[in-house]
Amino acid sequence: MVLLRAKCILIGNSKVGKTALAQTFHSEGTHFPKSYSLTTGVSTCVKTVQIPDTPHSVEMYILDSSGNELYSDLVVHYWENPSMVALVYDVTDPQSLASCPMWLEKVRSQKPEIAFPGALIANKSDLTNRWVVNSEEGRRFADGKGLAYFETSAKDSIDVDAPFLYLATEYYKLYEDRVRGLIN
Structure with a gap:
């Protein structure tokens, strides 16, 4: 059995639900934070993800990064050697999607020579009457x-596991490809 360790950078504007996603995923849907204090800097949670159809798993260190520009110099320090990125926007806030290229560039600039798995997460899908950023965009x-x-939807615990399972599985596939390259 292989246990890989991976750093997952969770990024996006303030108030898109990054902390709620991380906490809901970490607690397997049993905990949704009812009150918030904005993340200052980076908070970390760790969860082991079993890779489907294998005995292997990935221990994900999820770095929930502040979306406040005031802390941007501080959080970039924690982003060294990312293994994967989860970019989050709020479906009720078009500006949060418009900021995604900037966030993605900040993380990818940490290791521009290395391709690592990434996911774009449209959060707050439960707010159907306030949804303004269409899925196609x-x-x-x-x-x-x-x-x-x-x-x-972190609030309703809808599909919260899916992006993290995808990232862990893709990271594991990269590991397998590297091992095969060494063997052949």
């Missing part, structure tokens, strides 16, 4: 940047 951006696209 998000999918187009994700496709153009080589990211997988997911729609989630």
